[in-house]
Amino acid sequence: MAGFVGFLYVVEVFDVATGSSLEDDGVRPRDFSEWDNLLWMPLIHGDWSHLTGNAVPLLLLGFLATSGGLKQFFQITAVIWLSSALGVWVFGSPGSHIGASGLVFGFLAFLLVRGIFARSWLQLVIAVGVFALYGAALWGVLPGQPGVSWEGHLFGAIGGVLAAWGVSRDNRRSTTPATFTA
Incomplete structure (x- = not known):
């Protein structure tokens, strides 16, 4: 995670050095001409405070x-x-959506x-601790603050739920012995 967050800072240095040239490379809802921007959205930030606001929770939650x-x-x-970027592309408000907050919410x-999903007491205890630290941030999945891509937050969170379901399903499948019928 530290390497990824460090890379985000390198991208921001490049963006600042080139006069914020990357900020238009975010996801533009329903714009077929810039599909590749689905890949760049979490890497680009509007300014240093935007990046720092994502970096700290990204380090902890990602870890x-x-x-x-x-x-x-x-x-x-x-x-x-992909859930965050595609959700923004399909349902987002006009403009360029950028930032790693979709990953944070996911x-x-x-x-x-x-x-x-995993029926694990240890993971539930971790969830309580995470909720105590970041539970208030969940309001960010709702519209309200101009210039903030609540759509990226919402679809990132939906992606996180889908990922948790998929991981627990795969873990249950791998611990269940295979049965064969004739």
Whole structure:
């Protein structure tokens, strides 16, 4: 996570050095000419405070989300990343949507519901701690603050729930012995 967040700072240095040239490369809802921007959205931030506001929770929540191993972490990150970007592309308000907050909300939702799907007391205890730290942020999935992509937050959170469901389903499948019928 530290490497990824460090990379986000490198991208912001480049953006500042080029006169904020990257900020128009976010997701533009329903614009077929810029599909590749679905991949760049979480990497681009409006300014240093925007990046720092995402960096701290991204470090903590992303680190906690790695508890299932790196392969699982990359899988849940892909689900959250694409859910957030595609959700913004289909349902977002006009303008360029940028920032890693979709990942933050996705990791938050993943950590909050993973214990329910997995039926794990330890993961439920972790969820309570995560909720105590970041539960108030959940209001960010609702419209309200101009210039903030609540759509990215909402669809990132939906991606986190989908990822938690998928991980628990795969874990149950791998621990259930296979049965064969003739």
